[in-house]
Amino acid sequence: MKAKMAKISWVIGVLLVILGLSYVVHRHLYRVQVWHFTSRPFTAWTEPFGHTTDALALAKGLDGRIYGPLAFVIRQGHPIIADTYQHRIVMNTRPWHIIATGHLLAEDLIDTGRHLYFVDNQTLSVFRVDQGKLVKIIQLHPPAGQTEMIWHMASDGQTLLLEGVKLGKGEYETWLRQYQTNGRLLKTLSVARTRWNSPFEVSADSAIGVVIRSFSVSPKQQLAVEVADDDANQRLVQIYSPQNRLIRQAHLISPEPIIHSQLLGMNKMGWIYWGVNLTD
Numbered sequence: 178m179k180a181k182m183a184k185i186s187w188v189i190g191v192l193l194v195i196l197g198l199s200y201v202v203h204r205h206l207y208r209v210q211v212w213h214f215t216s217r218p219f220t221a222w223t224e225p226f227g228h229t230t231d232a233l234a235l236a237k238g239l240d241g242r243i244y245g246p247l248a249f250v251i252r253q254g255h256p257i258i259a260d261t262y263q264h265r266i267v268m269n270t271r272p273w274h275i276i277a278t279g280h281l282l283a284e285d286l287i288d289t290g291r292h293l294y295f296v297d298n299q300t301l302s303v304f305r306v307d308q309g310k311l312v313k314i315i316q317l318h319p320p321a322g323q324t325e326m327i328w329h330m331a332s333d334g335q336t337l338l339l340e341g342v343k344l345g346k347g348e349y350e351t352w353l354r355q356y357q358t359n360g361r362l363l364k365t366l367s368v369a370r371t372r373w374n375s376p377f378e379v380s381a382d383s384a385i386g387v388v389i390r391s392f393s394v395s396p397k398q399q400l401a402v403e404v405a406d407d408d409a410n411q412r413l414v415q416i417y418s419p420q421n422r423l424i425r426q427a428h429l430i431s432p433e434p435i436i437h438s439q440l441l442g443m444n445k446m447g448w449i450y451w452g453v454n455l456t457d
Contacts, residue, residue, distance in 0.1 A: 222256060224258070224270055226245065228263070230273065230275075231270075231273045233245055233246055233258065233260050233263070233267070234246075234260060234261070234262040234263040235262065236261075236262040244261075244262070245261075245262075246258045246259050246260050246261055247259055247261045247282075247283070247284050247285070248261075248283065248284065248285050248286035248295070249286065250286055250287060250288040250293075251288075252288055255269060255270075255271070256270070257269075257286070257288065257293065258270075259283035259284070259285075259286040259295060260275070260283075261282050261283050261284060262282070264277065264278045264279060264280065264281060264282065265277050265278055265283075266278060266283055266286070266293065266295065266306065276306060276309055276311075278295075278297075278304075278311065279311075280299070281295075281297040281299065281300065281304070281311070282297055282298070282299055283295040283296070283297065284296050284297065284298055284327075285327070285329060285330045287330055287331060287332050287337075289332045289334060289358065290334065292305050292306060292307060292358070293305070293306040294306070294314075294330065294332070294337065294358075296327045296330050296339075298326050298327055300316075301316065301317040301318075301319070301325060301326070301327065302315060302316050302317070303315035303327070303330065303337070303339070303356075303360065305358075314356075314358075314359060314360030315337075315339070315356060315360045317341070319343055319345075320345075322345050322346050323343055323344065323345030323346060323348075324343070324344055324345055325341060325342070325343040326341060326342050326343075327339055327340075327341045328340045328341050328342055328351075329391065329392070331392065331393060331394045332358075332394065333394045333398040333400075333419070334396075334398065335358070335398070336355050336356060336357060336358065336363060337355070337356045337357070337358060338353065338354070338355050338356075338366075338392065338394060338400070339353070339354050339356065340352070340353050340389065340391070340392060341354075347372055347373060348370055348371070348372055349370070349371050349372075349373075350368065350369065350370045350371075351367075351368075351369050351377075351388065351389060352365060352367065352368045352369075353365070353366045353367040353385065353389055353392065354366065364384070365382075365383070366383065366384050366385050366400075366421065367379065367380075367383045367384065367385040367386075367387070367389055368380040368382070368383055369383075369388040369389070377405070384421040385400075385402060385415075385417060385421060387402065387404045387405075387415065388404065388405040389402050389403065389404070389405065390403040390404065390405040390406075390440075391403045391439065391440045392440065393440050393441070393442045393443055394443075395416075395442075395443040395444065395445065395447070396444065396445040397445055398419045399416050399417065399418060399419070399424070399443065399447075400416070400417040400419075400421075401414055401415075401416055401417075401440060401442075401443045401449060402414065402415045402416075402417065403438075403440045409434040409435060410430065410431050410432075410433075410434060410435065411428055411429060411430045411431065411435075412428070412429040412431075412435065412438055412451065413426060413427075413428050413429075414426060414427050414429070414440065414449055416443075416447075427449060429451055429453075431453060433454075435453055435454065436454050437453075437454055437455065438451060438452065438453050438454075439451065439452040439455065
């Protein structure tokens with residue numbers, strides 16, 4: 178009888194372990210099958226284009242395409258727009274209120290709640306908008322013979338995260354760094370390098386050991402990283418804790434080739450938002 182009870186207890190224990198592992202896999206490591214792309218977008222707001230004080234500027238790029246404002250954020254339900262090609266930030270359009278950026282081109286823009294920050298790649302700098310005045314807080318200095326660019330900026334509410342690229346001398350490098358809001362470098366989260374026609378190699382000192390295509394930060398200060406991959410029909414996102422520990426990941430699987438994708442963000446419930454083939 179005791180042997181039978183022990184066997185039953187052992188079976189129950191194994192079942193509990195299996196159920197526990199199943200929950201972990203379902204909760205933290207899962208795939209999402211994309212089976213439908215919406216073709217009915219809706220308009221959130223519209224603003225006129227032109228070269229007047231109450232219009233946003235357009236410019237023709239070197240590739241022949243027409244570009245407008247390169248970034249915007251929403252504060253209390255109202256858009257704040259980097260009117261890049263008129264060298265200004267539009268703080269409000271009802272009525273229009275602007276902050277001039279001089280010769281600077283605001284290419285990326287974030288709002289931490291207290292301050293606005295924007296990137297200018299002409300000077301390779303990050304500026305804070307402080308009571309209508311521009312304060313330079315980060316200045317990058319690439320080595321001689323190399324070119325560097327800040328690719329993307331985000332904030333977890335307490336720190337700034339910058340993703341950039343550097344090339345020259347036969348080498349291409351991507352990096353992700355974390356800064357205090359006053360511009361002091363806290364740590365380099367990831368560095369990946371490649372020489373022409375060679376695979377990327379991630380630095381052994383990197384806290385995040387993957388090649389990063391793009392990233393976003395959630396309201397819970399979790400870091401969402403889109404892993405670079407050559408697969409045309411799927412994308413992989415890894416989620417890291419504020420201590421840079423991998424806590425879960427998710428695949429996006431598409432029935433059609435992904436020509437262009439953009440990691441748009443993650444909400445406080447952990448939902449990941451992706452833009453797929455938006456240019457088409």
